[in-house]
Amino acid sequence: MALVEVRHLVKQFTRKDGMLSRPSIVRAVNDVSFAVDEGETFGLVGESGSGKTTTGRCMLRLIEPTSGEVLFRGKNVLSFSREELRLARRDMQIVFQDPYSSLNPRMTVRQIVEEPLVIHRMGTRSERADRVVELIRLVGLNPGQLDRHPHEFSGGQRQRIGVARALALNPSFIIADEPVSALDVSIQAQVVNLLMDLQDKLKLAYLFIAHDLRLVEHICRRTAVMYLGRIVEMGETAELFSNPQHAYTKALLSAIPIPDPDNQPVRIPLNPKDINFDAPLREIAPGHWAST
Amino acid sequence: MTPEPLLQVQDLVTSFPTRAGEVRAVDHVSLELRRGETLGLVGESGSGKSMTAMSILRLVQPPGVTRGGPVAFNGRRDLLELSEQEMRKIRGAEIALIFQEPMTALNPVFTIGDQIAEGILVHHQASRTAARDRAVELLEAVKIPNAMARAHDYPHQLSGGMRQRVLIAMALACQPLMLIADEPTTALDVTIQAEILDLLREMKEKFDLALLLITHDLGVVAGHVDRLAVMYAGRIVEEGPVRRIFSEPAHPYTRGLLASIPGRTPGKRLASIEGAVPNLAALPPGCAFEPRCPLRFDKCPTAPPPPFEVDPGRSARCYLFDPAIVDRPSIVDRSGSIGDRPASSGRPS
Numbered sequence: 001m002a003l004v005e006v007r008h009l010v011k012q013f014t015r016k017d018g019m020l021s022r023p024s025i026v027r028a029v030n031d032v033s034f035a036v037d038e039g040e041t042f043g044l045v046g047e048s049g050s051g052k053t054t055t056g057r058c059m060l061r062l063i064e065p066t067s068g069e070v071l072f073r074g075k076n077v078l079s080f081s082r083e084e085l086r087l088a089r090r091d092m093q094i095v096f097q098d099p100y101s102s103l104n105p106r107m108t109v110r111q112i113v114e115e116p117l118v119i120h121r122m123g124t125r126s127e128r129a130d131r132v133v134e135l136i137r138l139v140g141l142n143p144g145q146l147d148r149h150p151h152e153f154s155g156g157q158r159q160r161i162g163v164a165r166a167l168a169l170n171p172s173f174i175i176a177d178e179p180v181s182a183l184d185v186s187i188q189a190q191v192v193n194l195l196m197d198l199q200d201k202l203k204l205a206y207l208f209i210a211h212d213l214r215l216v217e218h219i220c221r222r223t224a225v226m227y228l229g230r231i232v233e234m235g236e237t238a239e240l241f242s243n244p245q246h247a248y249t250k251a252l253l254s255a256i257p258i259p260d261p262d263n264q265p266v267r268i269p270l271n272p273k274d275i276n277f278d279a280p281l282r283e284i285a286p287g288h289w290a291s292t
Numbered sequence: 293m294t295p296e297p298l299l300q301v302q303d304l305v306t307s308f309p310t311r312a313g314e315v316r317a318v319d320h321v322s323l324e325l326r327r328g329e330t331l332g333l334v335g336e337s338g339s340g341k342s343m344t345a346m347s348i349l350r351l352v353q354p355p356g357v358t359r360g361g362p363v364a365f366n367g368r369r370d371l372l373e374l375s376e377q378e379m380r381k382i383r384g385a386e387i388a389l390i391f392q393e394p395m396t397a398l399n400p401v402f403t404i405g406d407q408i409a410e411g412i413l414v415h416h417q418a419s420r421t422a423a424r425d426r427a428v429e430l431l432e433a434v435k436i437p438n439a440m441a442r443a444h445d446y447p448h449q450l451s452g453g454m455r456q457r458v459l460i461a462m463a464l465a466c467q468p469l470m471l472i473a474d475e476p477t478t479a480l481d482v483t484i485q486a487e488i489l490d491l492l493r494e495m496k497e498k499f500d501l502a503l504l505l506i507t508h509d510l511g512v513v514a515g516h517v518d519r520l521a522v523m524y525a526g527r528i529v530e531e532g533p534v535r536r537i538f539s540e541p542a543h544p545y546t547r548g549l550l551a552s553i554p555g556r557t558p559g560k561r562l563a564s565i566e567g568a569v570p571n572l573a574a575l576p577p578g579c580a581f582e583p584r585c586p587l588r589f590d591k592c593p594t595a596p597p598p599p600f601e602v603d604p605g606r607s608a609r610c611y612l613f614d615p616a617i618v619d620r621p622s623i624v625d626r627s628g629s630i631g632d633r634p635a636s637s638g639r640p641s
Contacts, residue, residue, distance in 0.1 A: 047481035189564030218554035
């Protein structure tokens with residue numbers, strides 16, 4: 001059964017280009033529907049501006065969507081009261097892209113990781129202290145470093161701190177928004193491995209938002225491709241990568257750099273004329289949806 | 293016969309004084325580049341790849357100091373000995389630079405046509421109209437649709453990919469011999485990234501340029517460079533033809549980087565390089581990669597390894613390739629992943 005289900009999600013922004021022009025409406029997220037199962041990694045890919053980050057943030061109500069439903073264990077998060085939402089957030093957490101700006105530089109690692117526990121009034125002081133040590137070990141850091149500040153850590157270590165904070169309340173669903181794209185290549189693999197290990201250990205479900213398709217192919221069981229605010233194709237990752245149907249997916253996949261000088265991809269350029277923007281998503285093979 | 297290199301850098305060093313002593317951001321870097329050739333300079337942030345480019349162009353700001361050399365370029369014996377005035381004639385006119393961030397590299401208050409024309413006016417005797425016409429030609433060359441009208445646009449009216457095309461047009465404005473592209477596609481989407489790399493290649497061929505392509509992503513350069521230099525902690529640790537390096541990486545760091553590119557074994561753990569990039573102010577006494585290296589042996593911590601020949605035209609700064617060491621761990625796994633050091637070698641690690 002689906003752990004999180006997004007139904008017809010819409011987020012509109014009003015945009016004003018100049019003093020005299022009339023405001024126009026931009027649909028950053030336009031009728032997006034998908035479901036993430038318990039314990040699975042679901043990839044959300046697309047170019048910048050395609051609406052993937054906005055979708056993720058709407059799901060946690062970090063920004064309020066315009067319409068639609070986000071069902072978490074069958075309950076609509078969008079109709080929750082403040083208190084219900086506070087409780088729900090224990091179960092749904094986020095890891096941000098930039099480990100430099102997403103950790104408060106004035107707080108120690110201990111305070112950063114403990115903060116969610118304090119806000120949610122979990123445990124006594126000593127229980128919380130034990131939990132912080134447990135979490136920091138879980139993400140592969142040394143508890144001896146707990147009283148240091150974020151600037152004393154490398155990018156990869158900071159991202160581990162961000163993961164520890166997200167895990168503090170023992171969630172079952174984590175939105176990982178480009179969690180490794182700010183990291184060096186040799187460090188990316190470490191953090192990706194950590195996320196995969198934690199998933200095995202804690203039965204986490206991830207919504208993995210990324211633009212690096214190689215990474216998505218590596219870790220996501222299913223993937224949805226977003227283009228201009230819509231999901232244009234969705235399916236099992238292996239099927240989607242080997243048998244893309246939508247013109248945008250084809251162009252996107254053909255642009256993935258191949259680390260082999262003798263086996264370079266033939267790029268398929270994107271021609272907007274090939275895209276039928278009104279085509280609904282339809283199931284072209286079991287579990288494989290495309291708007292063609 | 294291979295033609296003379298256009299650029300020949302020997303033992304270039306750029307250092308910064310710090311409280312912890314001298315820090316070498318560029319540490320005895322040597323490289324060669326011919327016309328019509330693309331050299332990929334690959335490394336993680338802080339490895340010194342951008343600083344190498346800045347050092348060649350003598351753009352390192354004090355207290356940074358560039359020394360060593362010579363940096364021979366286009367018949368000149370050593371760029372490091374030129375006066376600032378002579379150097380200014382080379383920058384832009386003979387060696388052009390394309391930056392990573394296409395928004396900050398453009399001036400928001402001038403039209404792109406004016407910005408391209410400016411370079412031509414600075415370096416050449418050309419009338420304002422001639423320079424404008426040339427700017428439009430260049431915009432056409434980098435395939436900006438409707439170039440005549442677009443020349444009147446301001447940078448904010450263009451997408452990231454289009455801005456990067458404008459920067460390429462600006463770089464080509466004075467018909468340089470060499471182009472340095474510093475992470476030209478990092479800020480761009482994957483489809484645009486491929487287009488820009490194709491464009492760079494096309495421009496290189498059309499104008500017979502020497503292209504130095506700086507990037508942190510090994511996967512990106514595979515299809516776009518002839519030779520590859522891999523940097524780690526200020527040093528070039530492996531250098532050679534791209535095909536040889538991708539098929540049989542020599543330096544353990546290169547092998548680790550190649551193995552950590554995702555997509556080869558879906559669902560499995562990625563091969564990763566343990567540890568983190570060292571602090572340049574506190575480098576290990578021997579090979580800078582030694583603390584992270586799964587193949588290290590007793591020679592490694594003694595002194596930084598010089599480049600050893602791996603095969604003709606390829607070198608690596610790694611004692612595994614030191615012909616003077618007979619009893620060294622053999623390299624069993626040449627597939628690109630780092631294999632465990634053979635247990636039989638019996639050396640302390």
